[in-house]
Amino acid sequence: MITIKGLKKVYPAKHQDVLAVDNLNLEVSKGEIFGVIGYSGAGKSTFIRLLNRLEDPTEGQIYIDGKEISAMGKQQLRKSRQEIGMIFQHFNLLWSRTVRDNIAFPLEIAGISKGKRRARVDELIELVGLKGREDAYPSQLSGGQKQRVGIARALANNPKVLLCDEATSALDPDTTDAILRLLVDINEKLGLTIILITHEMHVIRKICHRVAVMESGRVAEQGDVLDVFLHPQQQVTKRFVEQVMGDKDQEESLHLLENYQNGKVARLHFVGETTNQALISQVSKQFDVAVNILQGKITQTQKGAYGTLFVHMEGSDEEIARAIAFIKTTSVEVEVDADAE
Numbered sequence: 633m634i635t636i637k638g639l640k641k642v643y644p645a646k647h648q649d650v651l652a653v654d655n656l657n658l659e660v661s662k663g664e665i666f667g668v669i670g671y672s673g674a675g676k677s678t679f680i681r682l683l684n685r686l687e688d689p690t691e692g693q694i695y696i697d698g699k700e701i702s703a704m705g706k707q708q709l710r711k712s713r714q715e716i717g718m719i720f721q722h723f724n725l726l727w728s729r730t731v732r733d734n735i736a737f738p739l740e741i742a743g744i745s746k747g748k749r750r751a752r753v754d755e756l757i758e759l760v761g762l763k764g765r766e767d768a769y770p771s772q773l774s775g776g777q778k779q780r781v782g783i784a785r786a787l788a789n790n791p792k793v794l795l796c797d798e799a800t801s802a803l804d805p806d807t808t809d810a811i812l813r814l815l816v817d818i819n820e821k822l823g824l825t826i827i828l829i830t831h832e833m834h835v836i837r838k839i840c841h842r843v844a845v846m847e848s849g850r851v852a853e854q855g856d857v858l859d860v861f862l863h864p865q866q867q868v869t870k871r872f873v874e875q876v877m878g879d880k881d882q883e884e885s886l887h888l889l890e891n892y893q894n895g896k897v898a899r900l901h902f903v904g905e906t907t908n909q910a911l912i913s914q915v916s917k918q919f920d921v922a923v924n925i926l927q928g929k930i931t932q933t934q935k936g937a938y939g940t941l942f943v944h945m946e947g948s949d950e951e952i953a954r955a956i957a958f959i960k961t962t963s964v965e966v967e968v969d970a971d972a973e
């Protein structure tokens with residue numbers, strides 16, 4: 633659906649040019665929610681603005697649905713932009729227009745007749761949950777409602793791709809969750825491809841299928857969200873995963889080991905469906921081993937739940953070894969961290 637090859641953006645500057653995006657290569661499939669995460673200055677905004685040519689690339693190609701966006705002239709671009717919706721952190725609504733007229737705006741530009749506009753706006757208002765607020769002005773809306781208007785406006789011309797630029801960063805946690813649920817709903821209902829940029833890992837965790845981590849204009853790491861959460865390779869990715877999983881706390885739980893005279897501490901990684909297995913009670917029943925949960929966290933992603941539990945296992949060395957061998961036959965990954973002796 634989206635192919636990006638060798639994308640580069642240099643902002644010329646008096647003293648030293650800024651290399652904002654550097655040799656970026658990405659593939660995004662149709663219907664995917666693809667997240668791009670990075671710290672401030674990583675190049676995320678530049679990247680997303682290159683996708684709809686709000687910025688022109690210095691080098692490289694961008695293909696959306698088979699068409700090379702990066703090579704288009706103005707007129708062609710105007711048409712293609714109707715297939716790319718965008719929502720913004722600060723909503724970018726027209727303050728003198730009502731909800732209805734904000735949503736109708738892109739339809740007016742596309743030359744849709746008044747009657748058709750009305751019907752389409754009604755549909756969109758229903759889709760984003762704004763019924764009853766049609767005649768309100770943006771200043772009379774909450775942040776979440778404003779973003780719903782932004783989403784409806786972005787979807788007005790039936791785009792194939794929705795670009796989200798820090799779309800929930802100005803919202804409180806509950807409103808963020810509601811907007812993220814709406815994005816998932818739209819993705820599922822309309823099969824819309826969504827690219828979102830964020831600096832918040834919980835946004836990636838909650839709704840993205842795949843993620844790219846950007847650092848200094850480059851993709852430091854990319855993959856399925858579950859894989860990246862489970863096996864972050866780069867330092868920058870590890871820091872983002874810690875935002876959600878609090879790995880430091882978990883490392884500390886290893887020191888709990890000192891409280892035990894014997895036994896072993898094991899780290900169990902649960903992925904996807906195995907998360908709900910009653911593994912702990914099964915091990916306790918099947919082997920002469922007492923299993924105590926020291927610490928852990930299971931969390932949900934779009935691709936299923938995953939998490940890590942630290943457990944202390946008490947029993948004879950032989951029996952613990954048998955229990956661990958058994959756990960290894962399930963799809964739960966197990967690491968034994970240390971002996972308690």
Ligand SMILES: Nc1ncnc2c1ncn2[C@@H]1O[C@H](COP(=O)(O)OP(=O)(O)OP(=O)(O)O)[C@@H](O)[C@H]1O
Nearest residue numbers: 643650651652670671672673674675676677678679
């Ligand atoms: N119009 C511009 N002119 C010159 N330099 C720019 C321009 N826009 C961005 N930059 C620079 O390009 C680099 C990447 O910025 P960009 O805004 O893309 O990063 P970001 O990851 O989106 O960060 P933030 O979330 O803070 O916006 C930064 O060094 C920034 O200062």
